[in-house]
Amino acid sequence: MTEFSGLLTLAIFLPIVGAILIALFLNGKNARTLALITTLAELALTSYIFLLYDKEKGGYQLVDKFEGWIPFDTFRVDYFLGIDGLSAPLVLLTGILGIVAVFASWSVSVRMKEHFMWLLVLQGAVIGVFTSLDFFLFFLFWELELIPMFFLISIWGTGRKEYSAMKFIIFTILGSAFLLIGILSLYFSTNTFDMTLLPDKIAGANLIMPASVLFFLTIIGFAIKLPVFPFHTWLPDAHTDAPTAASVMLAGVLLKMGGYGMFRVSASMFPEQIVDYSWLLATLGLINILYGAAITIRQTDLKRLIAYSSVSHMGFVLLGIAAAKGGTAELGMNGAALQMFTHGTITGLLFLTVGFIYEKAHTRYIPDLGGLANRMPFLAAGLLVAGLASLGLPGTSGFVAEITIFMGSFPAWHWFAALAAIGVVLTAGYILWMIQRVMFGPQLLRHNNLSDASIPEMIPVAILVASILVVGIYPAVISDVFNTGLDPIVGEITSYAMGGK
Numbered sequence: 001m002t003e004f005s006g007l008l009t010l011a012i013f014l015p016i017v018g019a020i021l022i023a024l025f026l027n028g029k030n031a032r033t034l035a036l037i038t039t040l041a042e043l044a045l046t047s048y049i050f051l052l053y054d055k056e057k058g059g060y061q062l063v064d065k066f067e068g069w070i071p072f073d074t075f076r077v078d079y080f081l082g083i084d085g086l087s088a089p090l091v092l093l094t095g096i097l098g099i100v101a102v103f104a105s106w107s108v109s110v111r112m113k114e115h116f117m118w119l120l121v122l123q124g125a126v127i128g129v130f131t132s133l134d135f136f137l138f139f140l141f142w143e144l145e146l147i148p149m150f151f152l153i154s155i156w157g158t159g160r161k162e163y164s165a166m167k168f169i170i171f172t173i174l175g176s177a178f179l180l181i182g183i184l185s186l187y188f189s190t191n192t193f194d195m196t197l198l199p200d201k202i203a204g205a206n207l208i209m210p211a212s213v214l215f216f217l218t219i220i221g222f223a224i225k226l227p228v229f230p231f232h233t234w235l236p237d238a239h240t241d242a243p244t245a246a247s248v249m250l251a252g253v254l255l256k257m258g259g260y261g262m263f264r265v266s267a268s269m270f271p272e273q274i275v276d277y278s279w280l281l282a283t284l285g286l287i288n289i290l291y292g293a294a295i296t297i298r299q300t301d302l303k304r305l306i307a308y309s310s311v312s313h314m315g316f317v318l319l320g321i322a323a324a325k326g327g328t329a330e331l332g333m334n335g336a337a338l339q340m341f342t343h344g345t346i347t348g349l350l351f352l353t354v355g356f357i358y359e360k361a362h363t364r365y366i367p368d369l370g371g372l373a374n375r376m377p378f379l380a381a382g383l384l385v386a387g388l389a390s391l392g393l394p395g396t397s398g399f400v401a402e403i404t405i406f407m408g409s410f411p412a413w414h415w416f417a418a419l420a421a422i423g424v425v426l427t428a429g430y431i432l433w434m435i436q437r438v439m440f441g442p443q444l445l446r447h448n449n450l451s452d453a454s455i456p457e458m459i460p461v462a463i464l465v466a467s468i469l470v471v472g473i474y475p476a477v478i479s480d481v482f483n484t485g486l487d488p489i490v491g492e493i494t495s496y497a498m499g500g501k
Contacts, residue, residue, distance in 0.1 A: 085485025288315025332408025371443025
């Protein structure tokens with residue numbers, strides 16, 4: 001069987017081909033120009049793919065499939081791509097952040113050619129993860145994204161960049177080892193890598209390992225990537241020492257690969273286990289929220305502050321998934337999926353504005369900053385919008401995601417949801433404290449000569465501000481698509497939770 005729409009294949013390989021052209025033929029500013037053209041075309045393509053997805057029809061669409069791509073007798077891999085309502089918004093998010101990352105790298109002058117080449121490879125690999133429907137192909141793209149991120153941190157980073165890059169690799173490869181064991185166990189139990197067939201195959205298969213063991217093998221790999229306490233320690237180091245573009249992509253889409261995997265694999269293929277162990281997800285989510293927020297308050301480095309806030313905000317994704325136990329699983333899971341999208345744009349904007357401030361002020365140490373709004377009104381506005389969205393101000397996308405998670409998780413986990421609300425209060429505290437210290441108050445003399453954002457810096461800030469406000473004012477543009485993808489997953493979960501199985 002062969003199906004080929006071509007759009008998803010193009011979305012994956014357009015940036016990779018751009019990277020190859022840069023590696024072979026271009027240098028310096030020409031490499032930057034081609035990277036910009038490529039990511040602009042990729043944004044147009046991913047937007048078209050998102051708009052083309054038919055919510056009424058549902059299911060997997062825009063399929064590219066070649067059977068027997070690796071046609072061994074006992075080990076068959078298909079080239080199988082497709083999107084549903086769960087993956088379409090994340091493909092769009094990757095397109096948005098890809099062009100933002102190029103603009104964030106506009107001032108890079110060291111080894112420009114390699115920098116933009118790795119950025120494009122990273123974008124192509126992430127889209128491959130979100131569109132792969134063959135589990136083996138999914139794992140190939142899952143591993144491919146490690147290479148460009150390692151080089152981006154270790155070459156263009158700051159501080160202990162080699163240490164942070166190696167720590168990132170060690171943690172994520174550890175997670176990949178668990179995931180690979182789970183994938184191979186599922187294949188030899190069901191004789192297929194087809195992720196559209198595996199949920200039904202697993203239910204009727206004689207598994208070579210207990211289903212609970214396979215569930216934990218896969219979800220541990222996703223938990224490390226998300227990241228979930230206590231596997232979170234690689235994230236603050238990686239964010240702190242990464243260049244701005246890498247931080248934007250890391251916070252914006254690489255963490256979301258973990259959440260996406262929990263939906264696509266853990267919840268879809270193991271509905272009984274996701275219900276039975278929802279108490280564990282709720283517990284870990286609450287720890288992430290409160291521990292992450294408490295540690296964030298103590299930070300004096302801007303990037304480290306935002307990094308720990310990501311740990312806290314990813315706890316809300318777990319809390320939303322934990323709603324699988326109750327009758328409001330659809331609401332909680334939709335909020336968790338929406339949190340992945342909105343966190344990508346909000347935290348991407350936070351890292352972007354902080355990166356631009358660092359390039360101009362040459363410090364991220366909060367006590368050494370102050371009154372910057374007088375010199376940088378545009379960047380101050382961008383940081384303010386991102387900060388208010390992060391603390392969940394109504395009218396921004398952050399509010400929509402968090403309130404949906406609370407509404408979905410509260411019926412199942414009253415006390416967990418109530419305690420998680422403390423995290424919202426702590427978030428308001430550290431965000432407002434950070435903005436007040438950095439942007440307002442008396443201006444330091446050393447910053448009198450600082451300039452505001454240039455045109456190449458204004459463009460990505462404007463893109464992300466617009467996405468935050470559009471989703472905040474009209475969340476259905478994203479949430480309705482997520483609902484379409486989550487409906488079959490929630491149906492299986494609810495059937496088991498309500499005693500139907």
